[in-house]
Amino acid sequence: MIKKVLQYIVLGLAVYAAIVMxxxxxxxxxxxxxxxxxxxxxxKRFISKLKPDQALSINEVLETLGSPDLTYVKKQPDKTLQIVYYRTQLVKPDGITTQDECTGLLFDNGKLILWGPAASVAYEKAL
Incomplete structure (x- = not known):
């Protein structure tokens, strides 16, 4: 009887472990x-893992992170700069997401080129 109960417990733990994995x-x-x-x-975790040689497209970022909290675009006939902001730190608990609570990701013609504070600076200076 005890042996059978132990078998059920071990089987249950194995099934549980398989489901968790x-x-x-x-x-x-x-x-x-x-x-x-x-x-x-x-x-924050996704953005912190980005690497300079990682050629991500805007579609790949949107697929992973979902809709951005803020987004801005500057267009010229041959160039499109888009900066998307994702919230990474709470500054003021007022229910409104502001730019200072976000990290920017800058895309040049759909390819990620910069992120973090440098992205915002480069976007403001561009075009």
Missing amino acids: LVINFYKDDPQAMIWQDREAFN
Whole structure:
């Protein structure tokens, strides 16, 4: 009897571990479904992992992070600069997302070229 109970417990733990591993490995985070604190941390973690030689497109960023909190575009006939802002730190708990609570990602013709404070500076000076 005790042996059978132990077998069920071990089997249950094995099934539980298998389900946990499947969720961890195959469940994609959805920023739109997160509460604001989790989304903020998710955005910050994603942006902190960006590397200069990583040629991300705006579509790849939008697919991962979802809709930006703020976005601005400057267009010329041969060039389009777009900066998107994702909230990464709460400054004032007023329910309004402002630029100082966000990290900017600057795209030149749809390709990521800069992020962080340098992105905002470069966007303001451009065109």
